[in-house]
Amino acid sequence: MSEPLPDSEAKLTTQQRVVMYRRMLLCRMFEERVYYLFLEGRLPGTIHQSQGQEASAVGVCSVLRSGDMITSTHRPHSHAIARGVPVTSLMAELFAKDTGCCRGKGGSMHVGDRDAGMLPAIAIVGGGIPLASGYALAFKYLKQPNIVACFFGEGATNIGAFHEAVNMAAIWDLPVVFVCENNKYAASTAVEKVMKVKHVSERAQAYGIPGETVDGNDVEITYYAMQRAAERARAGKGPTLLEIETYRFAGHSRSDPGHYRAAEEVASWKERDPIARYEKQLSTEALITPEDMAGFKAAIDRELEEAIHLAERDPSPKPEDCLSDVFVS
């Protein structure tokens, strides 16, 4: 399931909308499977999951074209799926296999595949933001018609690298969209405790670029906001700071029970589940039927089952593979 979304400057077509729905579903079901694989002790390392944030990943990436690039964070699974990194190679990476998208060297926090349009995710908070500006500088210099979508959390906007890299992109009108997924918490830290302004998007003013805050649990709102920002970037007018308001349903990482969030708060966000909302919207408009949904779920289930099955049988790297890839030889 990585059918490419057609390029779009205009209104979403019915087909695109259904594809976006299906892709969000794939993100969600992938994360749910991975969660249980971790609980069962079948995956090594740690994970940071993105249930609840699928509309951001899918809304943003659905605007991108081939040749565009995304940067991501310690919470990269949905970004990778939305960008079209093959699910088999993602799953294999989580299983630490040689067939993984980083050949077992990266792991959950560094998944990515340049050829699919995603750099290895950067797990240093804010560390991907300068890379995004740099990639965009090269696009501009090389006169390539591409843009970069740079994902990061609201917590990353307090890192010096954010300021330095957004400012550079602004003064040089670089083709990049800074996509801040504001899910209200950086690990256990509530955003109000670490930021005096109400919205991350207000920070755009300081760089002289547009800033916009959108309902990130609505995939179409997110899509159209990204479309505006992407058009601006492609037209050579420079970056936009897009704040996508959303919420993570899971803990910060594998081991986090999330006691710092009120149960009512979590429940109220679950009411706004981006997938359930879109399901309802598409059903109301009679674009999908309950049978379609059941069909999608069954197909995704099979796809994930197959990916797990393959990953488990795939070869591990050899111990001494540790030594390769340090330099270009």
Added chain:
Amino acid sequence: MSSSASVISSRELRGREMTLVEALREALREEMRRDDRVILLGEDIGVEGGFGGAFTVTLGLSEEFGHHRVIDTPISEAAIAGVAAGAAMAGLRPVADVQYGDFLFLAMDQLANNAAKLRYMSGGKLAVPMVLRAPVGATTRGSQHGQSLEAFFMHVPGLKVACPSNPYDGKGLLKSAIRDDNPVIFFEHKLLYGSKGARKEKAGLQVAGIVPEEEYLIPFGEAKIVRPGRNVTIVANLLMVHRSMQAAEILASQSIDAEVIDVRTLVPFDWPAVFDSVKKTGRLIIVEEDNLTGGWGAEVAARVADDCIGYLDAPIRRVAAPDTPPPFAPIMEQFYVPSVERIVSTAKQVVVV
């Protein structure tokens, strides 16, 4: 020169059994009670319902001391280090932390250019009494969450560097670090924490140790001979002390009597302890989890070559991580981190029985 190294066997100690996390927490609590200029700075260290820092060391401290002393910061490592240095000059004793040692690179400017040099640049007028705690070690989290960084900081004049291997040393050294008038980078190994519950490390060692009820401090610059021996000196820190001890047991069964030295602090370094031992055994192996090239072991090898060349009966050997980033896949990580087997086989190369 006679050795200042102390030989302490935990059997001599009376006290409670504690994990490293508990011992470090007790050190913080005691120093905060003793001196209200001691404050803590870090991410997620005092949030209600939170973690008590990435590895639970500060759990419960905001309840006792309040948020004006256990200060939750934004994700801003450069400012955490720099603010700690600024406050330290003005008379506080900040104990800051980063969640993973790898993030010290974000704080490098403030540490290496400011904290380390302000004493010097002020002609001896200023002091920067701060501590920066940092967890190190590879734990299947990949390249940006598993580095061992001691050598970077050992290289900067003006910074002290501690690296305890057990709860007793952890507590005593942290208390000394807090009372030290110089900036101290305090390394803790993730697999030695003994964290419980959700923060438990799968591959973590069970290194609970005896920590006395009564107060004690461990001075910087005193190595500990954790196992006396005659045939070969093994110098190690952090997790590698434990691997070296396991190796020494295996070697003993093969008639090789290894002396294991836990350096405990890298700056200042207890040179007499290592020199005396090498003069006795004639052989030296240095075991570190850091990358081989330019690791702290290289400095030890050079100094021993300088001072003890006439006593050496075999080449000095280093057992270290190869010159690669920490890989993610456990099978590669096990290759990367020095193993007991590598220490044993290296010892057998230098000691011909």
